[in-house]
Amino acid sequence: MKKLFLLLLILSMACKNPSVEKVSNPETLTLLDSLIETQNYFKLKESFYAQKDNLSKDHxxxxxxxxxxxxNKLSESNAVIDELLSPSKTKLSDTVLNTLYNTKLLNHVNLYEYGEAAMASKYIQENFLQLNDSSDIENLKNEINIWSFLKNIPKQEIVKSADVSFPMVKDKVGLFNVDVSMNDKTMNFIFDTGANISVIKKSLVEELGLTFIESNFYVTAFTGQRVDSDLAIANELMIGDLMFKNVVFLVLNDADVSFPQIDYYINGIIGFPVIEAMDEIRISKNDTISIPKIPIDYNKNNFALDGLTPIIAVTYQKDTLSFGFDTGARQTALYEPFYEKYKTEIEEKYTPTTFQSASAGGTIEFEGFVLDSVTLSVGESSATLKDLRLHINNIGTDVNHFHGNFGQDFIKQFDEMIISFKYSSVLFK
Structure with a gap:
């Protein structure tokens, strides 16, 4: 009995002693790390909350x-990171610190805190360069030029005093455009959640009264070709009755946003940083966008962000897959991870082929399959899509694990699409 009492006393003291730290379950760590590596963020969130009691406080x-x-809880993420980076946390490995600073960098970018983003990027390059792969290093070295050039630019703001609606118009290649006003001049711009940042062609910068910033960096087109870019700032910009302040644009040469082979030219693109600031958008079948003054908490948790790239949870054959979410894409496309996951059934049913895609920078040919009929679901809503292109090789320069890119061929089968950036939800009605 004395031995039992002594054991219980030791255990009790250990539980009360803050120096005795809980050790994380190795299997839980392996699972969560693999989900991050494969960009399976929906499963990551589910697994983290289900198994967080298996983790140490720091984990x-x-x-x-x-x-x-x-x-998209960016300020909350930075608060947690700041707690982990406090002087008392001396046991964090360089691998963990590298991930934390990269996450901190993304948070600052999405919060329009460009000076802080530049400092985070500089710290990574000075301390953890060996822990990042060559493409990440190249991106860091290229993009720090952007954040450094923008470090004195005030944060983007939105003025939304009431519910707002405005029309979209489909252009000759099927992309949606909205009227954008700057300095009493109005022009049509593509409205595209898939654009990581807004774009304007160089010939319009002076005409629309933007502040031009000659810079030294490049962007990568869909073809993988590098395109030189500068920056411009719109002090004020109107879309419908919404006012935006301090909007950043990439400035591309007119030739890089022109497609003379199909007689198609664009003025620019309203990209994700502007659209996300609206908190919630509702796109109706009659191509009207409505933005409520106060967004609704739908609590679907089927929408995530990888940096500035929107991701949507899509169900196929009872599997939850991660798709890039690009409202500017006319058609849904399937990518290499989809092919690898369902390779046997695809090769039994379909014959390999080649197809072309065009973007800023030119046209490129791909190998793959064309699937005649695929049924996908988002939340409780399902639609069957025809003649989907399936790429069997990685496309672009950045390797990702998305199973596809979500397009208008799904969206247009419903009366309304609701995207809640604030509450990480997408619904179709």
Whole structure:
């Protein structure tokens, strides 16, 4: 009995002693790390909350910071990161610190805190360069030029005093455009959640009264070709009755946003940083966009962000897959991870082929399959899509694990699409 009492006393003291830290379950760590590596953020969130009691305090904070980041709780993510980076946290490995600073960098970018983003990027390059792969290093070195050039630019703001609606117009290639006004001049711009940042052609910068910033960086087109870019700032910009302040544009040469082979030319693109600031958008079948003054908490948790790239949870054959979410895409496309997951059934049913795609920078040919009929679901809504292109090789320069890119061929089968950036939800009605 004395031995039992002594054992219970030791256990009790250990539980009360803050120096005795809980050790994380290795299997839980392996699972969560693999989900981050494969960009499976929906499963990551589910698994983290289900198994967080298997984690030490520091690991809880670490994975919480990442979950907050990808589900657009950026200030909360930075608060958790700041707690982990406090002087008392001396046991964090360089690998963990590298991930935290990369997450912190993304948070600052999405919060329009460009000076802080530049400092985070500089810290990564000075301390953890060996822990990043060559493409990440190249992106860091290229993009720090953007954040450095923007470090003195005030944060983007939106003025939304009431519910707002405005029309979209489909252009000759099927992309949606909205009227954008700057300095009493109005022009049509493509409205595209898939654009990581807004774009304007160089010949319009002076005409629309933007502040031009000659810069030294490049962007990568869909073809993988590098395109030189500068920056411009719109002090004020109107879309319908919404006012935006301090909007950043990439400035591309007119030739890089022109497609003379099909007689198609664009003025620019309203990209994700502007659209996300609306908090919630509702796109109706008659091509009207409505933005409520106060967004609704739909609590679907089927929408995430990888940096500035929107991701949507799509169900296929009872599997939850991650798709890039690009409202500017006319048609849904399937990517290499989809092919690898369902390779046997695809090769039994379909014959390989080649097809072309065009974007800024030119036209490129791909190998793959064309699937005659695929049924996909988002939440409780399903639609069957015809003649989907399936790429069997990685496209572009950045390797990702998305199973596809979501397009208008699904969206237009419903009366209304609701995207809640604030509450990480997408619904179709």
């Amino acid at each position: 809880k904070l670490y994975y919480q910071a990442i979950v907050y980041n990808v589900f």
